[in-house]
Amino acid sequence: MAFLTKKYLLKISTLSLALFSLAAASSVTDVNQTQNDAVYQGIKNNLEQHLYQLPPRVQGHYGIRLYRMTGDEKYANAALVDLYAVTESQAFYACSLDKPGFITSEAEKAISVLGKGPRAKARKKALEPFPEFLFYTDVLLRFSSRIDEFGLTGPCNDKLISALKKADLKTGLTDQAMIKSWAAQLINYAYWAKQLEVGDYVNEYKQAFIAVYPNNKDSELNKKQYRNKLYGLTHFIFAASEYYQHDVDPKEFAWILDYFEDNIDRILEDATDDIIAEVGISFHLAGLSNNPVVAKTQAHIVDAFDKDVQFIRSPMGNPDLALGEHRNVLAMMLLNWPQKLHKGPYFTELKATKKYMPKQVSVKK
Incomplete structure (x- = not known):
């Protein structure tokens, strides 16, 4: 009887310990979620109180992402600002494609505004064999793909599509050298080209990217090149999701997700806050929000938040809202991922925007 009592007591003790552990884990989760919510709300309040002060492109960037996260029409007008900006830009560029010397001169302008720093110099050098590449991709593809995401067709679209089909993008x-300078941007261009049906370069780019950045050569990468690799990897997933409009297949991107999981310690050590947030969001997009990588990236982002300015500062300590919106909206998304993503916004279907469409766009057929 005594033996049975001891055995019974041991079971009770073991059960109690298990329940205590579960309660402790739950308590930690609750604390983490409270911290996540506080940082999310702090950044959100800060950006939305000053949204009208931000440049149109930045207002649009924020409005588009918050609409896709929430489906709330109150963000549609901020996104509409972006549509006006990209429509005007496409009208200028696409409608002038047949003017003598236009592509060459605008390509030179696109390269000239890259800047004068070390990264800009490396990018300019990489572009030397392809002087018109940036015009076709960062100008024509960028504006037309954005308009297309909204379910619309922009001005002189036939002329633009024809030019892109003729261009050598591959x-x-x-x-x-281009991949070492522009890894993330290039995968965007590849997916945008596929989206607009002007060429499918995604697999070719993937193979070229892996050849430049094989995992067994990571030890040879300096911090800048390692960040470029990470930035490229996150954008494979982001571009495939059409920028947070729908989930991605975790099997298709297991080669990236497994890499992040295996290398999270170095990522947290060497990557910027922007990239670290993107790594966590990559798991969200793949339906793997419970992966430990997500919690680790969330903890890092919470720690990076500056309560005094209610913002995550730049690596140099700059709290500027316009310059830091990208970093901080990523943080918001990482910390408060929705159960459902929302496509568009499709402005012609929303009460808040359907009366205020630019005259130069039409609903995509």
């Missing part, structure tokens, strides 16, 4: 997309 050579620039798969060039080693």
